[in-house]
Amino acid sequence: MDDNNIFIGGKPFMNYVTGVVMQFTTKNAESVVIKARGKFISRAADVAEVASKRFLEGSVGIKDIKIDSEEFKNTEGKDIRVSTMEITLGKNQ
Amino acid sequence: MDDNNIFIGGKPFMNYVTGVVMQFTTKNAESVVIKARGKFISRAADVAEVASKRFLEGSVGIKDIKIDSEEFKNTEGKDIRVSTMEITLGKNQ
Numbered sequence: 001m002d003d004n005n006i007f008i009g010g011k012p013f014m015n016y017v018t019g020v021v022m023q024f025t026t027k028n029a030e031s032v033v034i035k036a037r038g039k040f041i042s043r044a045a046d047v048a049e050v051a052s053k054r055f056l057e058g059s060v061g062i063k064d065i066k067i068d069s070e071e072f073k074n075t076e077g078k079d080i081r082v083s084t085m086e087i088t089l090g091k092n093q
Numbered sequence: 094m095d096d097n098n099i100f101i102g103g104k105p106f107m108n109y110v111t112g113v114v115m116q117f118t119t120k121n122a123e124s125v126v127i128k129a130r131g132k133f134i135s136r137a138a139d140v141a142e143v144a145s146k147r148f149l150e151g152s153v154g155i156k157d158i159k160i161d162s163e164e165f166k167n168t169e170g171k172d173i174r175v176s177t178m179e180i181t182l183g184k185n186q
Contacts, residue, residue: 038135042131045176046176050174067142069146081143
């Protein structure tokens with residue numbers, strides 16, 4: 001698993017923001033990819049905005065955003081579709 | 094207000110999907126912008142995916158995605174930040 005990926009789930013919001021900020025500050029990452037599925041997509045947008053605008057203002061920005069779908073069968077064999085989002089934050093040159 | 098904008102809120106999900114699909118089919122739009130704020134951002138991603146992949150497969154795709162923040166003061170004078178997203182769907186050439 002790529003260390004520069006942050007998967008958004010149900011932990012406290014600031015855990016994710018801190019995770020993103022620390023990738024850039026203490027691990028000196030060039031880019032960080034914030035990933036989320038379903039209802040956590042809104043949260044991923046919040047994490048990206050707070051990390052880049054409040055904590056890393058000017059030095060880090062949103063470089064790419066992708067939206068896609070994942071399909072799978074649930075335990076009853078029914079086809080389920082869920083949206084996914086990946087937000088790439090990168091250091092400004 | 095631009096007719097090609099669809100604002101995502103709390104109405105039934107398929108209302109928004111139908112709205113997007115009809116812009117392309119009956120109004121012959123070249124592009125449609127799906128806009129959402131806060132918790133409705135996840136829903137905007139779902140609308141974009143279902144409209145483009147299930148109903149308009151091959152003919153329409155995601156052309157651009159923007160995430161931003163809006164800041165305002167609530168009724169108590171406190172500064173509030175909310176994330177916004179705009180997804181541009183366009184006809185494939």
